Amino acid sequence: MATSRVEILNDGGLRQDARRPYELRSTSFQLSTHPSSDGSSTATQGLTTVVVSVFGPREPRNRSLASHDRAVVSVEVGVVPWAAGAGARRTRGDKRLQEIGAAIRQTFEPVIMTHLYPRSEIAIHVQVLSADGGILPTSINATTLALIDAGISLLDYVSSISIGLHLLQPLLDLSQPEESDLPSLVIASLPSSGKITLAQMETRLHVDRFEEMLTLGVEACKVLKEEMDGVVKDRTERIVERRSIKVGGQGTGQEGEMVIDD
Template sequence: MSRIEILNLAGLRHDNRRPYELRSFASTLSTHPAADGSATVTQGLTSVQASVFGPREPKQKAGAAHDRASLVVEVGVVPWAQGVGQGSRRSRGDKRLLEIGAAIRQTFEPVILSHLYPRSEIAVQVQVLTADGGILPTAINAVTLALIDAGIAMLDYVAAVSVGLHLTQALLDLSAPEESDLPTLVVGALPTSGKVTLAQMETRLHVDRFEDMLKLGVDACSVLKAEMEATVKANTKSVVERMAIGSRVGIVGGGDQLV
């Protein structure tokens, strides 16, 4: 029996969202000064920071490919994070975190134009800051923005979302209580082409429902891409404005010296 009321009589979820309503989305670029690119994404009460280092010389040269870059992904959880598995602390060697890291790597390997960076390594570090469901899709969205911030060439944005099924009703962007009670599908897609780069399930789902849930997830990814694009455009505008101000200050300063 469910620990929460998935849908009440008004058709609303426990957090008052409608079935197809996404959680609040916020994203920020360049949140790790030491990284080549970074981003923090918050979806609902789940927050993830992704940092990109590279392309750089591989730490393990024996495993380096001569014709492309290798992608290395590590996932960790900050000590104060809540909601990541029965209240226990998780380390980088934790099986669940290794699975998330492998899913992220498999999601991005076909999307990154790795042939442009031969004999190099692109390292991605993911830190879960807070967790209330949707860790994997939130991490994928954060990695997308971090790669863009690092200037890594990709085929398209990768957006991801979770889709659950309550009886015959599909629900988008699940919270932790919903994830624990419902069959869940995580969809990662390239919104421009509609191609799916990730479809992960950890519970059983009737095949008749799978196609509808997958399509719903791909449609939701287009909405998330628009949110991420808005962040990138705002960040680019801010950078251009700072460069313009710096250029004007330089011209004025140079003029004073000439006088």
């Protein structure tokens, strides 16, 4: 094996950003960040930030692709020019962005209940605002939340994580230097069942190492799902509370009793 170009783990067993091998980066999830869309979210994992907007179900822009018994899922991925770590300036036709878009579509087509939306299109627009590793898993996590925000029926949450291998030590949630230097795996799973909807390898891995990394990744996806679910529940509670206040504030008499006019 070639010598690593960067120090992946120091003598104390810590990574460059002071995380331990199984420690995830700091995460932040927000819903409804782009009101002009039907659903949207912003996900930040470490220094990687992705915004996803969902449009639909709507009439397909390309009617020749419409299906009479299900919705078609389309994905576009873009990177802003100033996204650090994203490499050279990329356009929508860039091969790497097309690969990310295809992976997102393949991840969600089995999870979205497309049969509920025949003859329609669900369009997913992904915009990478900053990049320091984990663009694909961050995009998948943001897409899950944007679809939920749009009210689109899913079989389950989809959560995603990257796993690398340094010598014999697996590392969770890779930064850009780790991603560039290590054999790695990106998985997306349905946390309730543990089913895998994506497993993407950039390099070959021994089957024993692959199974170890896969098991570790599935457990990490469960942790991310809990964080994502917490954001959804908090938002739902706020909506219910606002509606309760609005109803309670209309036509009330003494002691807050509802008044019904004859």
